[in-house]
Structure formats: C-alpha cells, structure tokens
Amino acid sequence: MGRPVHVIVLYPNVETVKKRETMREKVGYTSFTVEDLYADFMKETPKIGFWLDTSEQSPEQSVEDILLHFGV
Template structure:
C-alpha cells in the first residue's frame, strides 16, 4: 500500500491489535533485486524511482518503517519482532 492508501486500508481492518510494517529498502537495492528476478513488478506504468518517491513522500509514516537494504530475510524478521511495539497502530 502506497500513498494515502496505507492509512485508508489500515482503517478498514478491524482486527486488534493492528500492526503495520513498511519494508523500505533503497531504490538501488530494489532495482538490483528486481534485476535478479525472473518476473518484473515495474515497467511501463511504474519505475522503481517513481514508486520510491511515492513511498517516501506521499505515504503516511504509520507503524514500523524498516530500511531492509542490508538485511537478509531472517534479519528482517528478527528486526520486525524486536520492534513490533513500534509497528502497533491500533
């Protein structure tokens, strides 16, 4: 969820407690990861740079935001669990 959609979607969820975690690796990391995949999530409609701009400039800073550029999957999970109280929004 990007932009205002993040808050709008979070308001629709009635389960409590509610946690929001935003994984926000840098655009260079996203581009490198994308290049190594067999499919693409970016292209004609959205570039990595444009999605990164929307994420950082237009998305409300709710929950836990993690720069996962240098983290493995396991390290990301550990960081989320260690900081889960910062992720709680409701």
C-alpha cells in the same frame, strides 16, 4: 481476544530494489521507474507503524528486527 495487528513498512532503497528486481523471474516495474515509485511512496505514504529499511538485510534479519521491535 484476537491477535494484535501492526503496520509494518519495508522500504529498501532504490539501488537495492533494482538489484533485487534483476534476481526475480517476473518483471514488476514496466510502466514506471523504481525511482519514481520510491519517491512517490516516500512522499505520499503516511508515516504510521514500524518502518524498516531492509536495504542491507536478509529476510531473516528483517524478521528478527520486526520481532525485536514488537517484543516478540
């Protein structure tokens, strides 16, 4: 028997994405804006799985919330 598979969607808010983008060496938003991508993503993505707003979280806190949610 294999391990369970879960859908986990991390969705920080627009301002957080912009802030995090400035801290990266690569540029990911070149042909569209963060606002447009976020709006389309929130409108078009089916609301399945565990959705977690990571705007105010460190990576470690996000992992803790995910593990807590799934009882790991």
